[in-house]
Amino acid sequence: MRMNPGRQVEFHASCGHLISAPADRAGQGVRCPYCHQVATVPPPDVPYASPVVVPAGAAEPTALTALYLAALIGGIIGAGLIYLVMFDEFSESELVTVTPLWFFPVVFGVYGFVSQRLLRRIATGRAASLSEAARLTVDLAGHWAALVLFPFLVLKWRSSLLVSLAAAGFWAVLLWLFFNLLFPTL
Incomplete structure (x- = not known):
């Protein structure tokens, strides 16, 4: 300490x-x-008699990090299979139907990683809240980042799992609007 x-x-x-x-x-x-x-x-003023021993496996990914990684890789592989290997076998309506099968794992994985990074900013004292950490990122990356970081700007949770689930729900609504507005007959 x-x-x-x-x-x-x-x-x-x-x-x-x-x-x-x-x-x-x-x-x-x-x-x-x-x-x-x-x-x-x-x-802050209490000295410890012995140092804190860091466990040997501390550098290994946590269970949530592994979950986010598995979702991201699974989604990317799914998209690759659908659009690069089996594309000609699907009709347009079938492609719309299978899009969530790869899209949501990718969104869940990406938002899981991003929320863990933003939560680290809070833990290290560089930000007081999730929205402040997201605003710092928007300031660094530019205003276009606000589109991707929108869920982080409005959520107050400090759980990367809840945030990534909420972000997946947010993108589910956007995906539904996209398909219904651009392809209403599918």
Whole structure:
């Protein structure tokens, strides 16, 4: 554990990752953005007799990261199979019908990774909320990023799983509107 100049306390969560929280949150629980377990923020002025040992497997991906990766890879493989291998076998209406089978896993995986990254900004004290972390990203990437980061700008949750599910729902509505407005007969 150590103090940062911005009155942040850095300490290791139970998963071994170094996380940070405001010093005024001492004694309160904060959620680790990596393992999503609640860790108690230690007081900034209490020295520890022994260092925190980081577990050997701390660098391995968490279960949620593995889930996001599997969804992303599965969605990309599904899209490749549909559009590169089996495209001629599908009618237009069948292509519309199978689009969610690859689209939602890709959206879920991408938003899972992005939300974990934004939650890390909160944990390290670079942002106070998910929407602030998203605004910082929009400032860096440009205003077009706001279209992709829209769910993060309005959601207050600190769970990458809930955020990625909500983002998938948001894109489901957009996909439905897209197909119904452009291809109403399909």
